[in-house]
Amino acid sequence: MSGHDDESGERQCLARRGALTEVNARIREAAGRLDADSLEPTWEFMCECGTPDCRTHVSLTLAAYEELRDADRPVLADGHDLGRGASARRKAREQREDAHALAAQAKLQARRARRLLRRGDP
Numbered sequence: 155m156s157g158h159d160d161e162s163g164e165r166q167c168l169a170r171r172g173a174l175t176e177v178n179a180r181i182r183e184a185a186g187r188l189d190a191d192s193l194e195p196t197w198e199f200m201c202e203c204g205t206p207d208c209r210t211h212v213s214l215t216l217a218a219y220e221e222l223r224d225a226d227r228p229v230l231a232d233g234h235d236l237g238r239g240a241s242a243r244r245k246a247r248e249q250r251e252d253a254h255a256l257a258a259q260a261k262l263q264a265r266r267a268r269r270l271l272r273r274g275d276p
């Protein structure tokens with residue numbers, strides 16, 4: 155019984171985080187329109203940890219927010235953390251990226267080896 159509750163709780167968390175990401179995107183849009191005449195202002199974004207009772211605002215400059223988005227990282231208040239599910243997915247993605255980098259490295263090494271072999275041949 156409790157296992158089922160955990161699962162639906164996690165789903166709710168995910169839905170909530172999606173909504174928060176959406177809210178922050180709107181804030182960023184609005185800020186982008188107003189940003190022109192102010193220098194390095196900070197904006198109140200929502201913490202995206204997804205905890206149901208989290209109402210924490212996070213002050214970020216647009217540049218800092220864009221940096222997080224570019225890195226595909228969530229907006230998080232100090233000491234807040236994403237749930238288990240999200241970090242597991244993040245880990246899977248990191249491992250995929252590692253595999254990708256390794257494959258590229260292997261290709262490079264193979265090319266280098268071929269070049270060395272050719273040079274060895276008279």
Ligand SMILES: [Zn+2]
Nearest residue numbers: 201203208234
């Ligand atoms: Zn939070």
